[in-house]
Amino acid sequence: MRQPRIVIVGAGFAGFHAARKLSRHLKGRAEVVLVNPTDYSLYLPLLPEVAAGVLDPRRIAVSLTDTLPGVRLVLGTVDHVDVAAKRVHFRDPEETRGELGYDRLVLAVGSVNKVLPIPGVPEHSHGFRGIPEAIYLRDHLIRQIELAATAEDPVERAARCTFVVVGAGYTGTEVAAAGQLLTKALTRKHPQLRDQTVRWLLLDRAERVLPELSPRLGATATRVLRRRGVEVRPGTSVEEATAAGVALTDGEFVPTRTIVWSAGVRPDPVAADIGLAHLQGRIEVDEFLAVPGHPEIYACGDAAAVPDLTRPGEICAMTGQHAERQGNAVARNIAASLGRGTARPYKHHDLGFVVDLGGMQAAAKPLGIPLSGLPAKVVTRGYHLMAMPANRIRTAVDWALDALLRRQSVQFGLVRSPAVPLDTADPELPAPPPRVPAAK
Numbered sequence: 001m002r003q004p005r006i007v008i009v010g011a012g013f014a015g016f017h018a019a020r021k022l023s024r025h026l027k028g029r030a031e032v033v034l035v036n037p038t039d040y041s042l043y044l045p046l047l048p049e050v051a052a053g054v055l056d057p058r059r060i061a062v063s064l065t066d067t068l069p070g071v072r073l074v075l076g077t078v079d080h081v082d083v084a085a086k087r088v089h090f091r092d093p094e095e096t097r098g099e100l101g102y103d104r105l106v107l108a109v110g111s112v113n114k115v116l117p118i119p120g121v122p123e124h125s126h127g128f129r130g131i132p133e134a135i136y137l138r139d140h141l142i143r144q145i146e147l148a149a150t151a152e153d154p155v156e157r158a159a160r161c162t163f164v165v166v167g168a169g170y171t172g173t174e175v176a177a178a179g180q181l182l183t184k185a186l187t188r189k190h191p192q193l194r195d196q197t198v199r200w201l202l203l204d205r206a207e208r209v210l211p212e213l214s215p216r217l218g219a220t221a222t223r224v225l226r227r228r229g230v231e232v233r234p235g236t237s238v239e240e241a242t243a244a245g246v247a248l249t250d251g252e253f254v255p256t257r258t259i260v261w262s263a264g265v266r267p268d269p270v271a272a273d274i275g276l277a278h279l280q281g282r283i284e285v286d287e288f289l290a291v292p293g294h295p296e297i298y299a300c301g302d303a304a305a306v307p308d309l310t311r312p313g314e315i316c317a318m319t320g321q322h323a324e325r326q327g328n329a330v331a332r333n334i335a336a337s338l339g340r341g342t343a344r345p346y347k348h349h350d351l352g353f354v355v356d357l358g359g360m361q362a363a364a365k366p367l368g369i370p371l372s373g374l375p376a377k378v379v380t381r382g383y384h385l386m387a388m389p390a391n392r393i394r395t396a397v398d399w400a401l402d403a404l405l406r407r408q409s410v411q412f413g414l415v416r417s418p419a420v421p422l423d424t425a426d427p428e429l430p431a432p433p434p435r436v437p438a439a440k
Helices: 013-026 044-051 131-150 154-160 170-187 215-228 320-337 373-387 392-404
Strands: 005-009 031-036 040-042 061-063 072-075 077-082 087-091 097-101 104-107 111-113 162-166 199-204 231-234 238-241 245-248 253-255 258-261 265-267 282-284 294-299 354-356 362-364
Touching: 005 013, 005 097, 013 031, 013 040, 013 320, 044 131, 044 170, 044 373, 104 320, 131 154, 131 170, 131 258, 154 162, 154 253, 162 170, 162 253, 170 199, 170 215, 170 258, 170 354, 215 231, 215 362, 294 320, 354 373, 362 373, 373 392
Parallel strands: 005 031, 005 104, 031 072, 104 294, 162 199, 162 258, 199 231
Antiparallel strands: 040 061, 077 087, 087 097, 111 265, 238 245, 245 253, 354 362
């Protein structure tokens, strides 16, 4: 008899862990197929360290073929699911169409940048969701400092030495913290900038930094950043972005060449386009992570509206912790549907939070215990080393080398601005113009 086929769409935290647990649990009793645009799973929490030049990009790119030996990898982007025919349609990296039939389907398509309807933001800012954006940002920061060092106009020099980060959640706070240390190290190499002020602004509409965490941890992060000279502006955001700078909601205009957009995420639009019931773009599932009315379809991670059994009436937050554990829960429940084990509802209490603030600073709350400074740094890096599915030794070596040696500061120009557009805007924003393939 033909083996049942389980198709998993997406290799983020949820999809990766679902695939790994299924391949181990079923041990050849089913074909597990993973559809993903790249051949790696991104360990997103360490992306700011790639942008700061602390880590090699390969450290956070977890090879799918190396870590999932029992899983068949299909390179492609899913753009349609035929629920009635039980088929997944995708485009491969060379734009060739393909399709796969399935007996069980796991939708773990993740999330994309959330762009608010603010004039100029899609055209003049860049998001921070993947390795291309991190590489671009690192090159861009180095380039701005080098151009500032040769600029004769003091206004231009000041603008190139001003960096604006919009969004003071996990990503924005860590980008501002790591980026400020990088530009500080860069300016030391340029005598022309000895007296030049390098400004970093961290903006958010919320009234405090890291609103997802306790006020104590947010206050710790704010104190560390302000001590370094970062201008933390709670309750302030961008009213308009232009090529010359940003107009803030408090009336100030800040000349800058750098706007990093990290003001939240939203479910990948494909989640709402499949034709299944959804809640604010997230696919509705029951406590077993199955889609009501479609017992063969499961959803998990940022694209799924999973009931939070620890807070009745609410859905789980879009966090890496939930995504990883939901992926494991989906695998267990699918195996149960195929006669292996028992299905269980998803219920998870957060184990704590870690925020890396660069250098020897961090803020953490493991198991409810608030930490800061060096103890928090040890916990933060220890957590990441345990959570990473691969590349742990190489990552630890990079950290050690960064502590002992001067950080390298060369730009390669491999990723230019047009290659990383902020074009994942919300539906109320005008759609970006269609891209015309380059002539060959």
